[in-house]
Amino acid sequence: MPEFDLIRRYFTRPSSASSGVLLGVGDDAALLRPRAGCVLAASTDTLVEGVHFFAGAEAQALGHKALAVNLSDMAAMGAAPRWALLALTLPRPQARWLQSFSRGFLALARRHGVHLVGGDTTRGPLSITVQVMGEVMPGAALRRDGARPGDDIWVSGEIGGAALGLAAARGRIKLAPADARRCALRLNRPQPRLALGAALHGVASAAIDISDGLLADLGHILERSRVAAHIEYADIPGDAALARASATAARAAQLAGGDDYELCFTARRAARARVLAAARSTRTRVTRIGSIEARSRGWPDCVVFDADGVPLPQLPKGYDHFR
Ligand code: ADP
Ligand code: MG
Numbered sequence: 001m002p003e004f005d006l007i008r009r010y011f012t013r014p015s016s017a018s019s020g021v022l023l024g025v026g027d028d029a030a031l032l033r034p035r036a037g038c039v040l041a042a043s044t045d046t047l048v049e050g051v052h053f054f055a056g057a058e059a060q061a062l063g064h065k066a067l068a069v070n071l072s073d074m075a076a077m078g079a080a081p082r083w084a085l086l087a088l089t090l091p092r093p094q095a096r097w098l099q100s101f102s103r104g105f106l107a108l109a110r111r112h113g114v115h116l117v118g119g120d121t122t123r124g125p126l127s128i129t130v131q132v133m134g135e136v137m138p139g140a141a142l143r144r145d146g147a148r149p150g151d152d153i154w155v156s157g158e159i160g161g162a163a164l165g166l167a168a169a170r171g172r173i174k175l176a177p178a179d180a181r182r183c184a185l186r187l188n189r190p191q192p193r194l195a196l197g198a199a200l201h202g203v204a205s206a207a208i209d210i211s212d213g214l215l216a217d218l219g220h221i222l223e224r225s226r227v228a229a230h231i232e233y234a235d236i237p238g239d240a241a242l243a244r245a246s247a248t249a250a251r252a253a254q255l256a257g258g259d260d261y262e263l264c265f266t267a268r269r270a271a272r273a274r275v276l277a278a279a280r281s282t283r284t285r286v287t288r289i290g291s292i293e294a295r296s297r298g299w300p301d302c303v304v305f306d307a308d309g310v311p312l313p314q315l316p317k318g319y320d321h322f323r
Helices: 003-011 059-077 094-109 159-167 176-190 192-198 214-225 240-244 247-256 269-281
Strands: 020-021 039-048 080-090 115-123 127-138 150-157 204-209 228-232 263-268 287-295 302-305
Touching: 003 094, 003 115, 020 192, 039 059, 059 080, 059 094, 059 127, 059 192, 059 204, 080 192, 094 115, 115 192, 115 269, 150 269, 159 247, 176 240, 192 269, 204 214, 214 228, 214 247, 214 263, 214 302, 240 247, 263 269, 263 302, 269 287
Parallel strands: 080 115, 228 302
Antiparallel strands: 039 127, 080 127, 150 263, 150 287, 204 263, 228 287
16 A cells, blocks of 8 residues: 555544644644644654564554553643644554554544644554644643642552553463453553643642653652652552552552553642542542652652551662663
8 A cells, every 4th residue: 555545544534623733644744723822732752562562462552552651741741632743663554453553543532632633654663653742821731840848749540550461461470350351451541641630730739640650750750849759658549450469569560560651740738629629520539649758868769658657678660761
């Protein structure tokens, strides 16, 4: 199939007048009009075969996940996603694969009002890069550098299910069938917390999405805000399957497992009621898991306490491509 037919058939959809798309797929660049008063939030993420997903992974789930991980960055910024670009490198164009991939991608895009406005299609080892652009009022964006000592630390949803799903897919652990299905869904079909991110405007002091592990990602907030954290391990909300896993596996999944795409955010103690209202209005579970502290020399930036108030001696590390 010629490249242009492929692009037209699988990746070109009409966009409505309210989409802000003056010119979409088909020219040298898309022309986009952000809403008056908003700034652009732009972000990109790549999925590489053998690194981010197994060879032979289901195409529809890949299409979903490639966009979902990018939308999750918009959620963590408190931005409303509007447009996406898709750079696709394929070993060979297969109609069935492209049909499923674009279905997964475009279904999630439609659900969140995102328009695919361009991209690039090349031959090579399977790799998927998505760029997403969204809008946010300047000053309302949820940055990483706003956490202050005394703030609460919160997470959305449940943490650790995706890591169990990954361990099971690798054959490292065995899960009961129902647990395996749920954890595989968490791994393969993450749901970006866009509504919660938007509802946290003026409520959260800092936010990040959990892609590389809770401690690793919280660590970015601590670094950028120049603060430390105390975490209560027993308060971290987990998938029910964690209770049936070994303590070591559960700890690694919750503290260092990536791929959950939940939000980790901080907010002033005085904002507790507003955090809970944001959670209720978006039907999202949120849980307070600890507090932001001042940094002190000779102490680690992040201390995780067990149920008896004793610091965990060794903390598992999150994912780092170059470590
Ligand atoms: P150029 O040579 O100018 O880079 P291309 O031939 O790569 O143009 O792409 C032609 C048009 O199709 C462009 O508008 C581009 O944005 C769009 N496009 C290419 N690949 C994709 C894709 N996978 N999904 C969506 N749009 C795409
Ligand atoms: Mg091109």
